[in-house]
Amino acid sequence: MTRGAKILLALALLAGAGWLFWQMRGPAPVSDSERAMARRLSLISLPPLPPDPSNAVADDxxxxxxxxxxxxxxxxxxxxxxxxxxxxxxxxxxxxxxxxxxxxxxxxxxxxxxxxxxxxxxxxxxxxxxxxxxxxxxxxxxxxxxxxxxxxxxxxxxxxxxxxxxxxxxxxxxxxxxxxxxxxxxxxxxxxxxxxxxxxxxxxxxxxxxxxxxxxxxxRTIAPQETRFDRFAAGDAGALSPEELRGFRLFVGKAHCVNCHNGPRMSDDFFHNTGVKSPHTPPTDHGRAGALARVASDPFNCLGPYSDAAPEDCAELRYMARDPAPFERAFKTPSLRGVAGRAPYMHAGQIRTLSGVVEHYNRAIPGPSGHMELSPLNLTSGEKAALVAFLKAL
Amino acid sequence: MKKILLPLALLLVALAYFVITKQMRPAPAPMGGMSGMSGGMSGMAMQPAPAGLDLARKRRSDAGLFVAEIAPQSPDFDRNTIHAWRLTLKDAAGNPVSGAEIKADGGMPQHNHGLPTRPEVTPGAEPGQYLIRGLRFHMPGWWELRLDVAAGAQHDSLTFNLMLE
Incomplete structure (x- = not known):
């Protein structure tokens, strides 16, 4: 063996040992702050169903x-x-x-x-x-x-x-x-x-x-069901596999999912342009931008004659931002509970699989119109797989 | 012996690539210490605010005409539910300023979007007191809340920075 070959062989063995070490290393234990974040995303944090003042028979x-x-x-x-x-x-x-x-x-x-x-x-x-x-x-x-x-x-x-x-x-x-x-x-x-x-x-x-x-x-009686993730948040560390736990860490960390998919329903109840493609050029669906004037003038809205609410109960409508421009092709953040059972994805079923959705957010390519809020995530293929595994536990 | 060099080198490169790209385990999530926030999970998922961001909730207006102080109406407010903040407005000499026309606006500079709502500023019960109604902050992170104040002939603006989890 030449001297060079020996060095290379030694380096290869070292790399192999390093790789084995990474493989055998378990995930880091769940920290208190991670547990707290999990609880915030869990049904444990779901408050009682709020009343609907606009509907007098809502809870009858x-x-x-x-x-x-x-x-x-x-x-x-x-x-x-x-x-x-x-x-x-x-x-x-x-x-x-x-x-x-x-x-x-x-x-x-x-x-x-x-x-x-x-x-x-x-x-x-x-x-x-x-x-x-x-x-x-x-x-x-x-x-x-x-x-x-x-x-x-x-x-x-x-x-x-x-x-x-x-x-x-x-x-x-x-x-x-x-x-x-x-x-x-x-x-x-x-x-x-x-x-x-x-x-x-x-x-x-x-x-x-x-x-x-x-x-x-x-x-109103159709409630979200407890999932494996909720059991994990309640303290059962074994409820998530190491890969799912890795996905959780990405969900609340590097992948920024939790920026919008927040709270126990994993939705911020708001509208975002995430660059989702349109089947039409130019797009015919303007999302939230096309709905603002409509909901404001709807006779069946919270302030209308068929609502049972007092005007002060209609804060969302009363303080609604009215300028459509920032809401071009912004669509509502859906809840992620049970998401694995709900392919295809996005507002018009444009993406067939969860891995396709993760890839969409990873690439962050602007859509046909409006201002896209995403930035590329630079996830590795292992990270993408971990995120998908986590989404299946929701 | 030289025959073995190329395969070995290839193996080494392949292994290194594999280790670097595929097998990286996530480090424990970094807990960025974020000033101005309570609670233990600050920093997770949020883009950090620029270093040295002034998070003071009492500040002088841009041209120095007013001093404004804000506080959430309820200390344990839910940022993503419509709620109100109290505003105290004084002139440079420290006298309460009543009857001002105040516009509230803002947004998230790091996400390039404005407020999700159209807040209204209404006079409160005491001199120099106002209520900023209709605020909702749908995302965690750095928010700006801008106030444009017109009191008589005096016009000035100021911007508060809020870090919300």
Whole structure:
């Protein structure tokens, strides 16, 4: 052996020994501050469900029972085949596993799950509704979802749900036989709506709102479930594997996930442009920027005539930032609880796998419009795998 | 013997690459000491603020016309729930300034975004007291809160730095 070969051999052995050492080394023990951070992300830190002052029946079990029936009733659709549960499927975390929701047609966005949804401040991916009940109104009158109208909702309530409805909301008024009628529907539906007297319109709107408030009362009962991560946060260090623990450290550290996925639901309840691609050029979906004026003028918002809230209860709406420019293609931070069971990902199901999502954040490439908030993370492939492993424990 | 040199060198390079890129174990998360914050987990996940950032909650306005002091209305406020801060405004001589028109704005310089809400500043019960309503800080880290103050003919601005976990 030459002298050079000996040196190389020695170096190779040294490197091999070093590698073995790294391999056999266990993860560092969980520190107090890491434990505290885990608790902040855990259901241990979940406060009691706050009241919804805009919905007087929010916590009435009779409303929840009525709401559950309405949620599952395909009769509130133009073809008799679409219910809330068609896309919000109870056995799939109340979502559908599809990139875009499918009712009578195909929606422009991904169906959102419902566990813990009653704690949100804003609803839909763009926050165009400011209460859970105002959210429940939207899909019913969407041509690609239920394709129904509020006048038909009122007639069906009177025909099929009169007793439970009147027990909660008082006697139903006499309703005109209008057929499909709504200020938002097809041309003919809008014409029929315009032909109604204002008092009739208001009576129908009131029933439509109460219908949605009952559905919201049911949805308030859908709570997030305890996961392995919660057991880890409660003190069971063995609940996470060494790789998952490494992923946790990245989640709250180098990968900056916790900047937005914060708190026990792992969402900051706000809107961010994370550079997600659009199927359309230029993009047709402006996210939060396209929703601000809409929610501010929505007659079913917290300050509107169908809300049960006092104006001082409507702080989110009252102090809402109104300039759309910073919110171009900003979408709501989704909760990460149960995320492994909810592929595909992002607001229109653009990314098929969790590793694809991690790679998206790792690369941080600006999207088609607006200001992207991300910076590249420079994660190694081992780090990316650890993050994915951690996400599966949530 | 020279035949063995190349494979050995390749092996060494491959091993070194493997050790460096794939097998790095995370070091225990660094606990950056962040001034102006309470609690033990400060520093995790947050981009550190620039060194020497002035976190004082009482400060003189840019042109020296006013002295302002802020404090959260509730000491254990939840940064991500809409809440209010108290503001005390005095002139350079230390006299309370009432009836000022005050605009509140701000944002996160490191994330290049503004406030998530549109706060309002309303007069409080005492002379020189105001309430900054409608604040919500949706992310942890360094926030700026800017106040534009107009009292009579006097206009001045000031910027507070907040480190919120």
């Amino acid at each position: 079990p009779r409303a929840a029972a009525l709401g559950e029936a309405l949620f599952n009733d395909t009769g509130f659709s133009s073809n008799g085949a679409v219910a809330c549960a068609t896309c919000h499927q109870p056995d799939k975390q109340f979502q559908d596993g599809l990139p875009l929701g499918r009712g009578l047609g195909t929606t422009a966005r991904r169906t959102m799950p419902l566990a813990g949804v009653a704690r949100d401040a804003w609803f839909f991916w763009d926050g165009r509704a400011d209460s859970l009940w105002a959210q429940a109104l939207g899909p019913v009158e969407s041509a690609v979802e239920h394709d129904f109208t509020r006048a038909e909702v009122a007639r069906r309530i009177a025909a099929e749900y009169r007793a439970p409805y009147e027990a909660l909301f008082g006697p139903l008024p006499d309703l005109p036989e209008t057929g499909p009628a709504s200020p938002l529907g097809s041309e003919s539906a809008r014409a029929r709506w315009a032909a109604l007297a204002p008092a009739q319109q208001q009576a129908i709107n009131r029933i439509f709102a109460n219908f949605a408030k009952s559905i919201a009362a049911y949805e």
